[in-house]
Structure formats: structure tokens, C-alpha cells
Amino acid sequence: MTRSSLVGGILATFILVFAPLLHAQDTGGVDGRVSDPDGRPLRAVSVLVEDPATGAAVRVLSTDDTGYYRAEPLAPGPYRIRFVRLGYGSVEEALEIEPGVRTRLDIEMAPTAILLEGIAVEGERSRNRARFQDEAGITTREVTQDQIRLLPGLAESDPVRAIEFLPGVVAPTDFSGSFNVRGGSADQNLILLDGFPLFNPFHLGGVFSVFNADLVDRVELSSGGFPAEYGGRVSSVLRVESDPGPGEFQVDGGISLLAARAAVAGGIGDTRYRVALRRSYVDQLLRPIQEIPYVINDLQGVVEHWSDQSRWTLTGYAGHDDLDLGRVGLEDFPLRLNLDWGNRMIGGRWLRPLDRGGSLEANLGYTRFATSLTFPDFDDSRFESRIGQVTLRGAAELPLGGEWTVKSGAAGDHFRWRNLAETGGTQFSAEEGGGWNTALFSQVQWRRPAEWIIEAGVRLERWDPHEGPSLTEPSPRLSMKRFFWDGEAAIKGSVGRYVQFLHSVRDEELPLGIDFWITAGEHVSHVRSDQAQLGVEAFPAAGWLVSLDGYYREFEGVITNNLASDPNDPGDDYLSGTGRSYGVDLFVERTVGTVDGSVSLSWLRATRTFPDFVSGLEDRPSVTYPPIFDRRIDLDLVLRFPLPGEWEGGLRWHVGSGIPYTRPLASYAPFTARQTKNGTFRWLGFDDLDEVDDEPPVAILLGTRNRERYPTYQRLDVSARRDYERSWGRISPYLDILNVYNRTNVLFYFYDFRADPPVRTGLSMFPLLPTVGVEVRF
Numbered sequence: 001m002t003r004s005s006l007v008g009g010i011l012a013t014f015i016l017v018f019a020p021l022l023h024a025q026d027t028g029g030v031d032g033r034v035s036d037p038d039g040r041p042l043r044a045v046s047v048l049v050e051d052p053a054t055g056a057a058v059r060v061l062s063t064d065d066t067g068y069y070r071a072e073p074l075a076p077g078p079y080r081i082r083f084v085r086l087g088y089g090s091v092e093e094a095l096e097i098e099p100g101v102r103t104r105l106d107i108e109m110a111p112t113a114i115l116l117e118g119i120a121v122e123g124e125r126s127r128n129r130a131r132f133q134d135e136a137g138i139t140t141r142e143v144t145q146d147q148i149r150l151l152p153g154l155a156e157s158d159p160v161r162a163i164e165f166l167p168g169v170v171a172p173t174d175f176s177g178s179f180n181v182r183g184g185s186a187d188q189n190l191i192l193l194d195g196f197p198l199f200n201p202f203h204l205g206g207v208f209s210v211f212n213a214d215l216v217d218r219v220e221l222s223s224g225g226f227p228a229e230y231g232g233r234v235s236s237v238l239r240v241e242s243d244p245g246p247g248e249f250q251v252d253g254g255i256s257l258l259a260a261r262a263a264v265a266g267g268i269g270d271t272r273y274r275v276a277l278r279r280s281y282v283d284q285l286l287r288p289i290q291e292i293p294y295v296i297n298d299l300q301g302v303v304e305h306w307s308d309q310s311r312w313t314l315t316g317y318a319g320h321d322d323l324d325l326g327r328v329g330l331e332d333f334p335l336r337l338n339l340d341w342g343n344r345m346i347g348g349r350w351l352r353p354l355d356r357g358g359s360l361e362a363n364l365g366y367t368r369f370a371t372s373l374t375f376p377d378f379d380d381s382r383f384e385s386r387i388g389q390v391t392l393r394g395a396a397e398l399p400l401g402g403e404w405t406v407k408s409g410a411a412g413d414h415f416r417w418r419n420l421a422e423t424g425g426t427q428f429s430a431e432e433g434g435g436w437n438t439a440l441f442s443q444v445q446w447r448r449p450a451e452w453i454i455e456a457g458v459r460l461e462r463w464d465p466h467e468g469p470s471l472t473e474p475s476p477r478l479s480m481k482r483f484f485w486d487g488e489a490a491i492k493g494s495v496g497r498y499v500q501f502l503h504s505v506r507d508e509e510l511p512l513g514i515d516f517w518i519t520a521g522e523h524v525s526h527v528r529s530d531q532a533q534l535g536v537e538a539f540p541a542a543g544w545l546v547s548l549d550g551y552y553r554e555f556e557g558v559i560t561n562n563l564a565s566d567p568n569d570p571g572d573d574y575l576s577g578t579g580r581s582y583g584v585d586l587f588v589e590r591t592v593g594t595v596d597g598s599v600s601l602s603w604l605r606a607t608r609t610f611p612d613f614v615s616g617l618e619d620r621p622s623v624t625y626p627p628i629f630d631r632r633i634d635l636d637l638v639l640r641f642p643l644p645g646e647w648e649g650g651l652r653w654h655v656g657s658g659i660p661y662t663r664p665l666a667s668y669a670p671f672t673a674r675q676t677k678n679g680t681f682r683w684l685g686f687d688d689l690d691e692v693d694d695e696p697p698v699a700i701l702l703g704t705r706n707r708e709r710y711p712t713y714q715r716l717d718v719s720a721r722r723d724y725e726r727s728w729g730r731i732s733p734y735l736d737i738l739n740v741y742n743r744t745n746v747l748f749y750f751y752d753f754r755a756d757p758p759v760r761t762g763l764s765m766f767p768l769l770p771t772v773g774v775e776v777r778f
Contacts, residue, residue: 028097029072031357032105034063034083038247038270040306041067041353042109044218045085046130052080052094059449062130066311066353070399072102073449083107087246111246128545128591132537133487136445136455137225137479137494139533139549141166141587144218145243150640150650152717152736153208155771156256159216159240160191160201160209165636165652167549167585167600168223170629172508172659173747174715174765176206180508180629181223182551183581183606184235185558187504187515188527191238194302194315196347196391199369200515203296203321210319210343212276212300214252214263217243223585224533224551225494228441228457228477229395229407234498234529234555242302242315247272251729256773259296275301293324313349315365318342341371347391356399363393369517380425387417387517408442415502415519431573433521435465437501443477450487455479463501468522473499489538500527503559505574509628509661523571525557543592548584555579564613577610577622597639597651606630625705626660631713633657643720650719658709666701667753710749715766716740729778735770742768 034045047069049059058079063069071081076099083091088109095103131140141163148162163179164171170180178186191198193211201210222230222237230237245265253262263276277299283292298319305312320342347365354360370386395409416434420427443457459475477496484490503524504515520526535549558579565572583604590596608627611620639651721734739745745765752759 027073027075028099029070029074029102030079030081030095030097030105031068031070031072031102032107033067033353034069034085034107034109035067036088037108037110040247040270041065041311042085042088043067045069045083045088045109047071048082048084049074050080050082052078057129060129060133062134064359065351066359068353068357068359070102070357071449073403081105083109085109087111128589129539132490132539132545133449134447134453136227136453136481137492137533138222138227139168139224139535139547139585140220140222142218142220145213145216147640148213148216148219149721149734150648150719151638152650152652152719152738154738154766154769155208155258155736156254156261156773157213158208159211159213159219160238163219163221163238165598165600165638165654166221166223167547167587167602167634167636168551168583168604169221170602170604170631170634170656172628172631174745175747177202177209178206178508181221181236182583182585183553183579183604183629184529184555185504185579185627185629186508187502187506187517188233188235188500188529189238190230190233190236191240193240193317193345194242194313194347195239195349195363195393196315196345196365197232197367197389198317198343198345199367199387199389199517200341201343203319208258210298210300210317211240212261212263212278212298214254214261215242215274215276215300215302217241224531224549225479225492225496227455227479228443228459228475229409231411231439231441231459231461231475231498232413232437232500232502234500234527234531242300243274244272244302244304244313245274250777252276252775252777254773254775257771261298270307271303271305273301273303275299295322295324296320309353311349311351313351315345315347315349317345336376338374338376339372341369344368354398358396358398358405360396361394363391365391367391369515371516378423381423382420383422384418384420385516387415390414403446403448404444405447406442406444409440411439411441413437417517417519419516419518431518433466433519435463435501435519435521438462438464450483452483453479453481461499461501463520463526465501465519465521468520471501471520471526473497473526473528475499485538488540489536491534491536493532493534495532496530498529498531500529503527505559505561507561518574520557524559524574525576527555527557529553529555543590543596545587545589545591547587550582550584552582553580555581558608560608560610562613575610575613577608579606579608579627581606595639595641597637599638600634600636602634604630604632604634623705625707627706628659628661630706631656631659645722647720647722650721652717654713654715654717656713658711658713660706660709661748662705663703663708663749664700664751664753665703667698667751668701670699710746713745714743715745716743729776732775732777733772734775735772738769738771739766740768 034042043063043065045063047061048057049071050057059071061069074097076097079095081093081095089112091107091109143162148157148159151162153161160177163169168182180186191201218241220239226237247267250265259278259280261278263274265274279297280295283295286292300317303314323339325336345367350362352360368388373383375381391413393411397407399405414436418432421429439459439461441459445455447453456478461473463471475497479494481490481492501520503518506515531553533549533551537547556578558577559574562572562575586601589598606627607624609622609624612623615621635655637653641649643649717738718740719736721732723730723732747763747765750761
């Protein structure tokens with residue numbers, strides 16, 4: 001797909017489909033702002049516009065970050081409007097809509113200490129409907145805090161691990177929280193904490209994420225069709241939103257087998273805040289008995305302040321992993337090392353709501369990831385990697401009449417990175433670089449409720465590296481949604497271009513690893529991805545959602561390490577290639593009844609094409625293979641259900657087809673001159689070990705790259721928890737059991753060709769693994 005054909009196709013479709021729909025209608029509407037008794041706007045309030053005669057919902061929408069809502073056009077006549085939000089008493093108002101008039105209706109909602117299950121369920125269901133009615137072709141799924149807590153996890157709730165049950169998401173191994181979306185690489189996912197990026201938000205080399213569930217309000221994954229305001233990555237956008245708390249003193253805490261954590265919330269006037277600390281404790285607990293050389297810690301906080309109708313938010317995170325084998329005696333561990341890595345992030349946001357809808361916003365932040373590996377017994381050896389990013393962003397969203405909304409803005413990101421490998425006084429690698437990624441974007445949405453939504457936009461990206469030529473990339477995008485079945489179903493589609501100037505050179509085929517980041521430059525290509533998706537979404541009955549998406553993606557400029565690089569050629573360290581993926585995602589969700597949950601089914605076909613560095617030829621031929629995340633079939637069943645004794649239960653059953661691997665076919669002694677004890681040179685094989693002082697070199701004959709596949713993956717996880725209410729607060733014990741029927745899922749194989757016949761053994765992923773913990777609130 002060429003650039004001209006993509007742009008031309010988008011513009012032609014926009015004109016042909018959009019133009020006939022532009023006609024006026026003698027209708028009215030209602031808008032307003034929802035706030036609490038202190039005047040703070042309330043986000044994510046479900047607004048249900050109903051016919052008072054039948055009780056049927058005419059419109060379902062949700063308030064934005066400024067508490068604003070707008071429902072139009074509405075036919076003249078009487079309506080009943082209900083406002084619902086978890087933790088607040090619902091409000092109901094009667095209203096008469098007049099022709100050509102938009103009525104202003106501001107609402108105040110009072111907090112309530114009574115948690116009504118019906119309100120929680122209706123709020124979740126209404127948010128799904130609001131997203132369905134307000135968004136064009138984007139595919140977005142939300143995971144709430146309550147869903148995160150009931151999903152079985154490794155020792156404690158994990159907001160990032162929670163998205164693995166969503167369609168299109170592949171997690172190749174149990175040992176890595178790193179994920180792939182619709183055939184994209186892991187570094188092509190944009191992970192945002194309150195709008196600011198984090199590079200590697202995982203502990204234990206990727207086993208679980210850095211986010212504290214006590215601070216998380218919601219997690220949203222956009223797996224395709226995201227509009228022009230999003231840039232920087234080409235595969236998906238994961239948004240983690242913090243909860244600043246109720247504005248009064250409150251403590252949430254917990255102890256799991258991994259760590260202890262505490263979150264303290266409070267408020268002063270128009271300011272509310274929440275700060276959380278998490279730390280592993282095994283090293284302290286076992287210190288009198290055994291030295292534990294591994295420690296993790298997190299510090300995360302958010303402060304929100306309302307002043308003169310503007311919201312100011314400050315978000316911060318600092319986390320660190322330290323594996324210090326230097327504290328272990330040589331008799332316990334022969335190779336002493338110190339490996340540490342961590343993230344730092346701080347960012348501020350300003351949001352100003354406008355009187356008749358829309359808003360102004362600005363972001364400024366800094367994020368950094370760093371890792372280092374040193375050896376106490378070899379002080380001249382060290383390996384380091386670090387990257388920092390300064391983020392600036394400003395945008396304005398304005399309603400233009402009853403059916404039009406425009407959002408435009410600008411963004412600037414400055415990257416600086418450095419990677420170092422040094423030993424014995426010799427630097428084997430000392431790379432550094434960076435640059436400015438600036439962008440302008442504008443998107444316009446036209447919406448006729450229960451009929452059409454059309455959104456067109458363009459993002460103009462510019463990359464100015466520290467070394468190498470500058471680049472300018474236009475990224476046009478178009479999304480459409482056509483409703484039918486009285487607004488209960490819709491066909492949606494989107495096409496667009498996405499670009500990325502940042503790469504991680506970590507080998508994704510390794511089960512554990514840490515990202516090493518570089519940016520595009522003179523010898524490193526940037527990624528350009530053209531994507532299209534078409535789907536249908538429907539609410540066939542109350543509390544049911546069914547979504548089916550098909551997609552196609554092309555990737556140009558993906559890179560991989562060149563293991564046969566020429567050390568004298570600075571442009572030979574990385575190989576540039578292409579990728580392709582296509583597939584179908586099915587998602588069915590039920591949010592009513594005593595048993596609710598979802599079923600996800602995905603089919604994926606992904607490939608990568610690179611020059612074959614093992615060919616030995618100067619003009620390397622290309623090799624095409626399925627990457628490790630090419631899981632053809634992925635099935636996820638998630639259930640939430642009541643248990644005896646007021647306990648709540650959760651279940652996740654995951655079945656996936658085997659991921660690819662390269663099978664070794666044989667081992668051999670390569671033909672090379674070796675000097676024997678008597679001073680002669682000869683060919684040495686496996687049978688000649690007794691004639692030499694050391695073992696001869698051994699080479700492996702590999703089969704076709706990633707042609708074989710591991711066995712089918714299966715894992716059943718369950719959880720149980722109960723809330724005990726006390727006069728001082730709440731205590732919630734929980735139990736998680738991973739891999740209930742102890743399925744042996746292969747991580748990778750070992751081959752011993754010295755045995756006769758050769759022997760294959762394997763290393764498996766998580767066995768049956770029960771964990772317990774307790775959470776408290778007061």
C-alpha cells in the first residue's frame with residue numbers, strides 16, 4: 001500500500017460517504033456538567049436519556065474528564081434523564097426538549113457509603129454503551145478495578161496482566177508480562193500512566209507490572225483504529241488511569257507472597273491526593289537465616305487540584321529492582337553480579353473545561369528507564385542502558401454545532417539514550433543518540449446518534465535525530481460507524497497510517513529480558529505501519545455485548561539484531577525488515593446476573609521478513625518466518641461468580657495454540673584446525689575428547705526458522721476473596737491458584753546430541769501455584 005494510494009483512498013471515501021449526510025434537522029438537545037457537593041467535576045458518570053412512557057434508553061453517554069456531557073440531537077418532547085456513578089447516589093430529572101434549543105442541565109451528585117450492586121453493574125454496562133455510541137472505528141476495551149481484583153494473578157492483582165484476556169492480546173510466556181497486540185512487537189505498545197509513557201513497566205525481568213492496583217481507577221486498551229491524537233507507537237495504546245482518592249483520609253494496604261504495600265489518600269480543600277508504596281519483604285523476613293539478594297520497590301502518587309474551573313494533576317512514579325549477588329559468598333554463587341533496573345516518571349497536566357463543552361489541555365513530563373549490570377570481582381566490566389524522554393503536549397477540543405466536534409493539538413518529545421558494553425578496558429559497544437519527535441494533529445468528528453459516526457484526522461510527524469537525516473511523515477486516519485437494529489448494533493471500520501521512531505532491541509524470543517532502546521537515525525530505520533480493520537458490534541440483549549473485528553496490518557522498518565555484524569561497519573549492527581499480520585477477534589461479554597464474565601477468541605497470522613544473517617553471503621537473501629507471538633488460536637474464558645459464605649470467585653481458562661520455535665536438527669564439530677598434545681593439527685570429533693586438553697567446538701545445525709511449534713498451551717486459574725466489614729474499615733483475604741490442573745506448558749526445549757540416541761528435555765512454565773494474601777482499608 002503506497003502513501004499516495006492510502007491518502008487518496010481515505011479522502012475519496014470521506015467525500016463520497018460524508019457529503020450526502022450533511023443535512024440539518026429541527027431537533028434540540030441537552031448538555032451540562034456533573035459535579036460533587038464540593039464543585040469538583042465527576043468523570044465517567046453514566047447519563048441515560050430515556051423515554052418516560054416506555055423506559056427505553058434513547059441515548060446512553062458518559063461524562064468526560066471535565067464532568068461535561070452533551071446529548072443531541074434529540075427529537076422534541078419529554079425525557080427522563082438518569083445519572084449513575086459508583087459511590088454516588090443516582091439522580092433523576094424530567095426534561096422537555098424544545099425544537100432548536102439545547103437545554104442546560106447541571107447536576108450535583110452526593111457520595112454514598114452504601115455500595116449497591118445494581119448501580120455498579122449498571123454503571124459498567126452504561127460505560128460500554130456510551131463508548132459504543134460515541135466512538136467511531138476505534139476498538140477499546142476497559143478493565144475496571146473490581147475486575148482486576150477478581151482476576152486470578154501471581155500473588156496480587158496486576159493491572160497490566162489483567163488485559164491478557166482481551167482479544168488480540170498475546171502473552172507468549174508465563175514469565176513475562178510483556179504483551180503483543182494484533183501481530184505487533186512488544187515495543188510497539190504505548191503504555192501511558194495518566195497520559196505519560198513508561199518504557200519497561202515490569203518487575204522480575206517482566207513477570208509482573210509496576211502498577212499498584214490500589215491506585216488504579218481503570219485500564220483501557222485500544223487495539224486498533226485509534227485517532228490522530230495518538231502517536232509514538234504503531235500497535236496499541238494502553239492507558240492506566242490513577243484514582244486520586246475520595247478527598248478524605250483513607251488507607252488501603254495489602255500483603256502478598258511477593259510484597260507488602262500501602263496507599264494513603266487524603267484531601268485539603270480543593271486538593272485530593274493518594275500516595276502508594278510497595279516493597280518486597282522476603283529479604284528482611286529471612287535475613288537472620290538466609291541472605292536474599294533481590295529487592296523490588298515502588299513509589300507512586302497522584303495529586304489533583306481544582307482551581308478556577310481548571311484541573312491540575314501531578315503524577316509521579318519511581319521503581320527499582322536490585323539483584324545483588326555481590327552480597328552472596330563465592331561458595332554459594334561462583335559468579336557474583338549486580339543487576340538493577342527501574343523507571344522514573346513525573347508529569348503534570350492542566351485541563352480547562354469550556355462553558356458549552358470542549359476543553360483545553362496541556363501536558364509536560366519526563367520519563368526515564370535505566371539498567372546496569374556489573375561484576376564485583378571484575379570492576380572493569382559493565383553493561384549499561386538508559387533512555388530518557390521529555391514530553392510536551394497541548395490540545396483543544398471544541399464542539400462545532402450540534403453534530404460536529406474538532407480536536408487539534410501539537411506534541412513534542414525529546415529522546416536521549418545510551419547503551420554501553422565494556423570489559424577488560426575494551427568498549428565493545430558504546431552507542432548513544434536521540435532526537436526530537438514533533439507532531440501536529442487535527443481530527444474532526446461528525447455524529448448523528450443511532451445513525452452515523454464519522455471521524456477523519458491527520459497527524460503530521462517530524463523526526464529530527466541527533467545524527468542522520470530528518471524525516472516528515474503524514475499519518476492520515478479515517479474511521480466510520482453505521483448503526484442499525486434501532487441503534488443496538490453497528491458496522492465499523494477504520495484505515496490509517498502509524499509511525500514510530502523508537503525501537504527496543506531486546507530479543508523477544510527470550511522468556512525473560514530487559515529492553516534496550518534506540519531511536520531511528522542514520523543506520524536505523526523508523527517503523528511505518530498501514531492498517532485497516534472492519535467489524536461489527538452489537539448489544540443483542542440487556543447486559544450482553546458482542547464484538548467481531550477483522551484486521552490487516554503491514555509493518556515497514558522493523559529491526560532486529562544482526563548476530564553476524566561486521567564490527568568495522570557501524571551500519572551493520574541492526575537489520576531492517578518488514579512485517580505483516582492479519583486476523584479476527586471475537587469478544588462476548590455478559591454484565592448481568594449472578595454469574596458474569598467474557599469469552600475472547602482470536603485468530604492471528606503474523607510474519608517477519610529480514611535478511612538472513614547466517615547465509616554467509618554478502619548479498620543476504622531474505623527469510624520470512626512467524627515471530628514468537630504468532631499464536632494462531634487464542635481462547636480466554638473469564639467468569640465472576642458468588643461462592644458460599646459471601647465469598648466471591650473468579651476464574652480464567654486460557655487455551656492457546658503452540659507458539660513457534662526453531663528446532664535443532666543435529667550437532668557437529670566444525671571443520672577447523674586444532675592443535676593436539678603432540679603438536680600436530682587434525683580434524684577433531686566428539687570421539688577425540690581424550691586427545692585434547694579441552695572440548696572441541698560444537699556447532700548446531702538448525703532447521704527452518706520457527707517452523708516447529710510447541711504443544712498447545714492450557715491454564716486454568718481460580719481466585720476467591722471476601723470482604724469483611726468492620727467498624728474500623730474492611731479486611732479482604734484472598735486466594736489465587738494458578739494452573740489448577742498442573743498442566744505442563746513448555747517454555748523451551750533442550751537437546752542433547754551427545755546422547756545416543758539424542759535426548760530432548762524441556763523447561764516448563766508455572767506449575768500448580770497457590771498464593772494467598774490479604775488487603776485492608778480503613
